[in-house]
Amino acid sequence: YQTSIYLQVGAYRFLLLSFAVVDILISIVHFVAVPAIIMTEFGFIFYGFRFMKASTAVGVWTDLLFVALFYQTFVLLAFHYVYRYVQLCNPSWARWIGQDHPWRNWITLVIVMDVLYIGGFMLAIKGGFLPDDVTRRSFEPIIKEMYNIDLDADNLPGYLGINYRVRQSDGSFMWSFQSLVALLLVLLLFFGSGIVIVFCIWKVKLAMGKADIHLASRTRHLQHQLFRTLLVQTAVPTATSYIPLGSVFVVPLTGLSLGGWGTVSMMSTALFPMIDPFLVIFLVSGYRARLPVIVRRLVSSAAASVTPMT
Template identity: 40%
Template sequence: VFIGTTTTISLFSNCLLLYIIATTAADHIGSYRYLLAFFAVCDIFTTIGHAAIQPWMYAFSTGFFFFPRRSGIVLYGVSLDTPLCLAFIATYYQTFLVLAYHFVYRYKILTSGIGTSFTDHWSKACWILMAIVVNVLYIAGFVITVAIGMTPSNETRAFVPAEFRQLYRNDLTDLRTGFTVLAVRRPNKLTGDMQWSVESTISFLICMSLFTGTAGVIVFCIYQTNATIKSTETVLTTTTRRMHRQLFRALLLQTAVPCLFSYAPLSVVLATGAVTGLDLGAFGNVLFLTTAIFPSIDAFFVLFFIVKFRIAVIRLFRLPCRLDAMGSSVEQRGT
């Protein structure tokens, strides 16, 4: 019921946003409309991944198992469980990268003509090419790292918890099933003592480096954008400054949603098992279920904060609302 509800809301809200972007004349937001559309498409793919795979997570004392709800999907004798998990991981982390694109765009628009940068003279084609290259390398980095260090092996199948089959009615010890697993500490084959796994630890650190690198870009852009908006040395009219501030706040809110409902729960799972050694068990799945929320509500913030989009929605559904009092919350120049 939960996944069905979030899937329905997400498909509706993001398809509505794409429709409004395509049919509403809002030239003053310039190329930003393409970033908004791309973000909506990413949310749709994430939603489809949730609905199709319905991923479950079991958090144990040294990490977690991540697997499809209906394990044992086989095509021509090959298990598709692990590839499906990898595909979901790609869509899951791509959202954070797209958010970084939004912040870079906002920062570059605001600081255009202020100071010097080697990117000042880049054409739109250069930016698109760079975005594509970064996106491919970023996603490939995650997928390859997880595929090498966090996919099933005889060793990881051996320490599937005894209560696992009873809880999920899945048998991950069966070679026909697939999953991804993070187990930074594993039992020594001879002594049985827990020891750090070099393979899992390196994979974990690489993934965290990719994620924190993206977070660093976002934090830098947040700081610089906020400082530029507040600076009295920035030559902006009162109206333009107010519009930049409104869009900046909207972007912060749009970023807070996936951080709160997606990346924060995963951080709790990682910190609890891999760092503290506590066993969350099936509660890890409860935390991960919240990741289905953010794709369903992201689009609503965009539709609300960009006033022309908001007006278009009101007119489309003939909602009772006064339109004459609405001001614009987007920049007045094209990019």
């Protein structure tokens, strides 16, 4: 059973591997950049704390890298469910995927989904989050008072910031149509992936109930474990990443100023990449049983490579 799990999981193990790789990359960029967020009554600013001494371009590209990696998890989660849905339900519109060169078709599909999804976020960022004189003037006194960071320094630090409402000369605020459109695009992408996930969960659950009577006991047990693991892989980041970070986008619309609490929300996004591999190992019994074997082999290899001193 320990070795046959790889045959039963099939290509799905590569999706699990891709999730692990993205988790590792997010953790690395999180450590290197130390991202922070300040929430105000009119918007929020996101920046990499360790890159505030760098030029505007370096700071912005670092922030964009973090954003692109972070939202990869949305694409991968949705694609996990789409894959399970197509494999179990075999819908007529998706039968072309497995008919001719399935590997090529799946890879093409995930690349297209990824480009469209991340491209949508980049379009939203271009429309309302890139540094400009308005956001720099708005956030400069706040960030200088809180963290002694000068946005008007000679290097003009890079950041991603959005003003939902722009302060007028008389002290009043006026809604920014461009910023609200950028926010709407972000929310559409966010909830769009959520709708795909919910739809696939519903269809997969129905299909698994019908298929149980036709599957071997071992295969049925593994399929249920993988589905349960995927549900946990959705619930945990929803609680630790998506809801906290989603509040960063929405709360400023209410006029509340939460200041550095945005950074706390950002820090919580680092939790899931750290615990995700353990979720897979401990929730899928085949991987759990295989782990001691892998550890023993690594220890044996390390011991064999040590040359005894005479």
